[in-house]
Amino acid sequence: MPVPLPHCPEQAPAVVHEHITDALKDPAFVRLTPTTVLARFETMKVYAALGAVRTLLESGRIGPGHTVVDSSSGIYALALALACHRYGLRCHIVASTTVDAGLRAQLDVLGATVDQMPPSRSLRLDQERRVRHVRALLAGRPDVHWMRQYHDRVHHAGYREFAGLVTAALPSGPLTVVGAVGTGASTGGLTAALRESGRRVRLIGVQPFGSVTFGSEGFSDPEAIIAGIGSSIPFGNVRHELYDTLHWLDFRHAMAGTVELLRRHAVFAGLSTGAAHLVARWEAAGDRPGREPDDSDAPAPGTYLVLGADTGHRYTERVFARHTEALDPAALRPERITGLGELRPPWAVMEWAGRAAPPGAVARTDPLTCTDPPICTDPLTCTDPATCTDPTVRTDPAAHAEGTVARRDPVTCTDPVTRTDPVTSGGPR
Secondary structure (H helix, E strand, O other), X not given: OOOOOOOOOOOOOOOOOOOHHHHHHXXXXXXXXXXXXXXXXOEOOHHHHHHHHHHHHHHOOOOOOOEEEEEEOOHHHHHHHHHHHHHOOEEEEEEOOOOOHHHHHHHHHOOOEEEEOOOOOOHHHHHHHHHHHHHHHHHHOOOOEEOOOOOOHHHHOOHHHHXXXXXXXXXXXXXXXXXXXXXXXXXXXXXXXXXXXXXXXXXXXXXXXOOOOOOOOOOOOOOOOOOOOOOOOOOOOOOHHHOOEEEEEOHHHHHHHHHHHHXXXXXXXXXXXXXXXXXXXXXXXXXXXXXXXXXXXXXXXXXXXXXXXXXOHHHOOOOHHHHHHOOOHHHXXXXXXXXXXHOOOOEEEEXXXXXXXXXXXXXXXXXXXXXXXXXOOOHHHOOOHHHOOOOOOOOXXXXXXXOOHHHOOHHHOXXXXXXXXXXXXXXXX
């Protein structure tokens, strides 16, 4: 006799997805405290990549079989490869040194071709090398479309769908979004869509020390390459005027939040999520800028939404294997500041209040068209060989003997036998 299955009236009907990206893009909403909810993604940038690719296809800027290329520290690389798999596009990734063997293997099997930068002494050098490398590839292949996740606002489009999920999942009333700034697409795209719908939203951005985006480039944090949270170059996709509050954290504070998230809530997430969790923990406790001493323990109004961009697999060795070294989050407090001149590690908070971008964070020109070194002071956008001192990207023909830019230097030659770049030799493997 058949045995009836248990009835689960509180669950929504199961959905059969037509492609894995439909399953991956939606987060699990996990309650951390009575007022704080985590949107936990496996790969949050699937929203950005799907929305961007779909918009580009619908507008005719790209078509089936087209090759798209971009630079990535990891999450976006996988998201773009998945979007290309779904829509029948070729994908080429210029990968950060932080992309590990597991992610690299996934990219290979998905059909993406990959150029990975060598180990770097700094996040800035890693990021600059990647964008320069993309420019070199484009010089030889004008038919390739550069996705420009750092600058093209098309990446905001996908987060409107996420805003609909947030509205459906969370109670109405004031909402505070807490997330790593990164390229600006997730926090900016989500917040803009929610505010346009009439919702009252406070946006708190999280940055590392050493990021140009919100003026901390004068500091260095030797332990930190927190992929996806900050930047060493200006990003055109960051809408500074959307942010109400900014927090800057060093690696050890981000690590404290990341380890506590796993220990206390059993959530295995990356450093950017851990940093956002630590910030939300402090903010939601009521001890935040603007409160008077006599009400510092009062609960903050509304709901806090923490954006959890990815899982913790990339940080197994550098963070979770060192969990006994993690600081106690309960003992940590930020230094309140009123201007960037007061900014100091290891943790600072400032009411940004919709200010414009600091001077160093202004993307002065489009890196696709910028070729004048006197105007382009950022080495990313300078094509004059006299200004390109990094041997991996020099464009002086006298310094190389193998012809085109894409084939001059071992960094850009990924096949040890043919020494040819996969983008210029047949597309995906």
